[in-house]
Amino acid sequence: MEGLLLNAERQYDGSAAQLKYLSLPSEPRTNLHLDLNEGFEIRRPKPDSAKGERIDMLLKFIQQNEGANLWTRRLPDDELASGNMLHRLRYDFVCFRGLLRLIACTPYEWKTGWIVQAMRYRDTIYLCEKPTAEKLEAERNETEQQQRFCYYGFKFEQHILTSQPNEKPDTSEPVVIGEEFCSLFDSTLGGSRVLYGAEMDGIVTDTPVDRDRLCVDDLRRQEFVEVKVKRKETTQRQRDNFYRFKTKNWWCQSFLVNVQRLIVGLRDDDGIVREIMEMSLKDIDRDSRQYWSAAVCMNFCAEFLREVANIMHRVDSCRTVYQFEYNSTDSRLVRYRVLDEGHSDAFLPSWYTEYVEGMNAAEDEAQ
Secondary structure (H helix, E strand, O other), X not given: OEEEXXXXXXXXXXXXXXXXXXXXXXXXOXXXXXXXXXXXXXXXXXXXXXXXXXXXXXXXXXXXXXOOOOEEEEOOHHHOOOOOOEEEEOOOEXXXXXXXXXXXXXXXXXXXXXXXXXXXXXXXXXXXXXXXXXXXXXXXXXXXXXXXXXHHHHHHHHHHEEOOOOOOOOOOOXXXXXXXXXXXXXXXXXXXXXXXXXXXXXXXXXXXXXXXXXXXXXXXXXXXXXXXXXXXXXXXXXXXXXXXXXXXXXXXXHHOOOOOEEEEEEEOOOOEEEEEEEEEHHHHHHHHOOXXXXXXXXXXXXXXXXXXXXXXOOOOOOOOOEEEXXXXXXXXXXXXXXXXXXXXXXXXXXXXXXXXXXHHHHHHHHO
């Protein structure tokens, strides 16, 4: 696990300035009045530039952490004759956790299509989600009520996450939606080693960490929690729908970063959190089994990665994009096509590929 920060302007910062601490109200937490509507009018949304980020922040981290054991030297198939050993990432895939969650939930998300674009460059496949036409249309037509529901999650975080341990939350400040503490994880899925970034909500500790000198081992020792907010169910049908449609996303999201505890705010129809409860990853899995299977989700994700790796085995280009599409109305199959060379959707920026080639050029000069 590694850490990086995106500030309010969505700029990369290698420190842990946005790392938050869990600071819950005193028990019992069953008669609360946390107003999630507060500050909605003065919130600071993500800047428009965020829409074009693609996976730039992950690439910036890789560039800024050349000495973090991310690289190895391999002999690619097309250079067996020459024997040239070039720098390669240690990972078969690079992406964001949200993309893995999206893929993993596909077996049960029959009505939700998606587009994943892939580029294989120097032995590593970079994956990036592209919004579907339906998703873009939904964003353009988003109502104020829908925006408010989205805001509720960020506001609830402000109520229970603080900058210092055991600090009283300050909910008078505007919610800055663009700020994130993002960690980098590596895992093996379906035989593929994957490096992925994930926004992390907060840690559980009474001891402040050194934000400027936070190392990998320090992060790995911390207990992270996931923070959620949901409407409190009042009928059995609502409870069934929660476990049928919502918990698989929560489980996949937490499982991929080994978070075992979820802190959940239960709100009413007026946006007031009346109660805070905890849910464990194990309990979510157990209580949801009649609706979905964790094994089915992760096996589907692993199989997708294997198939992409097989399809792109011979590709090595910073200009070629393979586009994988899942259309829920088209026999529920994943199809792919190759975009034209140099298509505008090519998402590996020149500053990154020049950095990789520069490393290899420097190695050649040293030999």
